[in-house]
Amino acid sequence: MADESKSKEELISELNHLRGQLGELDDTYRDLEKQMRDQTEELSKINDAMATEVIKRKKLQEEFRLGCEKLQRVLNETISALSYAVEKRDPYTAGHQARVTKLAGAIAEHMNLSEQVIMGVKTAATVHDIGKINIPAEILSKPSELTKIEYSMITVHPQIGYEILKNIEFPWPVSTIVLQHHERLNGSGYPQGLQDDQIILEARILIVADVVEAMASHRPYRPALGINMALEEIEKKRGILYDPAVADACIHIFRTGKFSFEQ
Numbered sequence: 001m002a003d004e005s006k007s008k009e010e011l012i013s014e015l016n017h018l019r020g021q022l023g024e025l026d027d028t029y030r031d032l033e034k035q036m037r038d039q040t041e042e043l044s045k046i047n048d049a050m051a052t053e054v055i056k057r058k059k060l061q062e063e064f065r066l067g068c069e070k071l072q073r074v075l076n077e078t079i080s081a082l083s084y085a086v087e088k089r090d091p092y093t094a095g096h097q098a099r100v101t102k103l104a105g106a107i108a109e110h111m112n113l114s115e116q117v118i119m120g121v122k123t124a125a126t127v128h129d130i131g132k133i134n135i136p137a138e139i140l141s142k143p144s145e146l147t148k149i150e151y152s153m154i155t156v157h158p159q160i161g162y163e164i165l166k167n168i169e170f171p172w173p174v175s176t177i178v179l180q181h182h183e184r185l186n187g188s189g190y191p192q193g194l195q196d197d198q199i200i201l202e203a204r205i206l207i208v209a210d211v212v213e214a215m216a217s218h219r220p221y222r223p224a225l226g227i228n229m230a231l232e233e234i235e236k237k238r239g240i241l242y243d244p245a246v247a248d249a250c251i252h253i254f255r256t257g258k259f260s261f262e263q
């Protein structure tokens, strides 16, 4: 009996003890709940701040993109204006720069070159004869062969073109390509008589496109020689005057029908 009543007292005491523990647990639970609430509130504030930051950054990105687009547009319009200026003065080469651009771009694309090289070639091709602005119109449209002095005036146009373009900050070596567009691999070109790799790849492409277009088209001093004769010239002087890989790419795109000036 004594054990039994003691056991009841013990049970009551244990019960009280448990109640106490329950109370403590309840306090702890309340503390944790408050902490959780505080943290959730804090996280929510951080989340709001991040969302605001994301919106701000997206807006800045969009403004930057529009700025780049505008700059590219202005650059393209400047190039077109320069190209138009030279063609206005020299009706015989009207369209020449546009057709050379088309061919030079197609050669560069067929050679699997980077977007950077392709864009450089095309931009330079669009204005490659800009230096002709400095040559008297009578010489440019003279229907007979040029005198030595007249020819020497013509040979300055790559240098003049370089001077006109060198201060425009293109993302491609446009002024150098223009400067080198009458050079030849064996050093027989002008104005610097550069050889092989001294002529940059973009210029080596423009050289071939320029020769092919010029030969294929009508000139004030001669009728058009035709595309076949132009391709024969490139094939014959491949590796001597013209870059072999560029010459091969040019001949290939014409002979397989992948390119024509009329397309």
Ligand SMILES: [Fe+2]
Binding pocket: 128, 129, 157, 181, 182
């Ligand atoms: Fe030229």
